[in-house]
Amino acid sequence: MTTSPRSETVPGWLRVRELMTTGLLAQAVTVLCDLGVPEALITPRDVVALAKEVDADPEGLVPFLRAGCAAGVLDEPEPKVFVLTELGQVLRADHPESVRLLCSLTGREEFHRTWANALHSARTAEPGFPIAYGKPFFDYMKATPEFAALFDRAMASSAAVDNLLSGYSFDGARHVVDVGGGRGAMLTAILTRYPHLRGTLVELPHVAEAAREVFAKAGVTDRVTVVPGSFFDPIPEDGDRYLLSRVVGNWNDADSVRILRGVRAAMDADDRLVIVGNVPSGNDRTNYPRQLDLYMFVLLGARLRDYDEYEVLLREAGFTPTGMTNFPDSESVIEAMPA
Ligand SMILES: C[S@@+](CC[C@H](N)C(=O)[O-])C[C@H]1O[C@@H](n2cnc3c(N)ncnc32)[C@H](O)[C@@H]1O
Known part of the structure; x- marks a missing residue:
């Protein structure tokens, strides 16, 4: 029952407003991946059962699942029942073309704090990462094994x-x-x-x-x-x-x-x-x-x-x-x- 927005021409301010919040869909997909939702939604599941399986709160999970629908990786065939779409299959960790680890990586705090310094990069042509973390990206990884392991696996x-x-x-x-x-x-x-x-x-x-x-x-x-x-x-x-x-x-x-x-x-x-x-x-x-x-x-x-x-x-x-x-x-x- 996913209601997709109608495709008739919409005013520019609505399109740009949508554009400026599109990154949130990517972040929601990271959250779904980190919870293990893709594996749990190979067949349609009610949100209550799903939330129990992935250790989340049902009401907390709904906006993220609906964001996944807006992104095209999930579908909601009945109210509060969700399933992985064809596009969403590559989010599964066991898919031969899986992008699962890349989704986990790009949702990391390290990337967000880097983006917070993007204006500096535009003004100076210097990377934003060292401003946030005090050292270049690859040096940071040497000192941060958990992030390095995720990066290397991705x-x-x-x-x-x-x-x-x-x-x-x-x-x-x-x-x-x-x-x-x-x-x-x-x-x-x-x-x-x-x-x-x-x-x-x-x-x-x-x-x-x-x-x-x-x-x-x-x-x-x-x-x-x-x-x-x-x-x-x-x-x-x-x-x-x-x-x-x-x-x-x-x-x-x-x-x-x-x-x-x-x-x-x-x-x-x-x-x-x-x-x-x-x-x-x-x-x-x-x-x-x-x-x-x-x-x-x-x-x-x-x-x-x-x-x-x-x-x-x-x-x-x-x-x-x-x-x-x-x-x-x-x-x-x-x-x-x-x-
Ligand atoms: C984007 S990854 C690519 C890894 C691999 N070649 C691939 O295509 O999947 C870049 C690699 O460069 C390595 N690297 C960064 N600085 C390095 C250095 N000074 N000497 C050797 N390797 C370095 C990183 O550890 C990382 O594994």
Whole structure:
């Protein structure tokens, strides 16, 4: 019985008023996820039974459930009876394309306090996160294990494994060095697909430790070297494919060039750099790349770059781009060779 707003033309002030409160729908979806509502609503449930199951108050839960309906992830087929819609299935933790952990992550206080400083970012081009927390985003994570664990798990669950494996072939490769490879989700997938390959993971120590467990579970430990450390320090030289997945988009131009030059210094003429990252283009069907660009900016002082901007950055760091497989709205794959 969801009553969807009628689509006839409405005055601008009503549309903008709606716009200015749309973020609340996202926050409500985070609350529903953190309560475990998606799993409980695979079949229609009355709000009283639902509230008991997810440890919430029935009256407290109703506005959040109705916000979920407005967002399109829930439906209310009868008064105060709710069910997950087709769109809402990706909120389930066990869905193959689950965005559950990303929903939990983006609803965090750390993100809200960052947004509270967005005006400062616009005025100065500095990230808002350090104003709220006194240190840059990745330094904060080193000191906040609980947030870091959620971030790392959310990154692992959203790693662009399918894009990389369908957009790039490692057939002729010998050894992949995954630089800033998180908990190793991407490297594990590559090594599993290509049993002849060896791999090295370069990551900050607190993340690298958790990656060891991921490699062990996947049975690839004997082909992986874990190098705990910073990608601002010298990069291991024994690879022939150097992967930077969702890394360059986290840094401003000066730091990105430093990272790229560090990788370039480790490479021989026949080696290749593989960048995985969101590359906004006219082919995008959603506003997600624009919205992610904002996140990168206020959290990290970084920007998403289109292909031309990547080309400039790569040339400055001593690379010649050799091509891109573009995945609209999602992570593209760019290859470059030493210039
Ligand atoms: C957005 S995540 C991407 C993780 C992974 N490559 C992926 O695509 O899922 C960025 C990663 O960079 C790592 N990182 C940040 N600063 C680093 C540094 N100085 N040295 C090595 N890794 C770093 C973070 O720990 C994080 O895992």
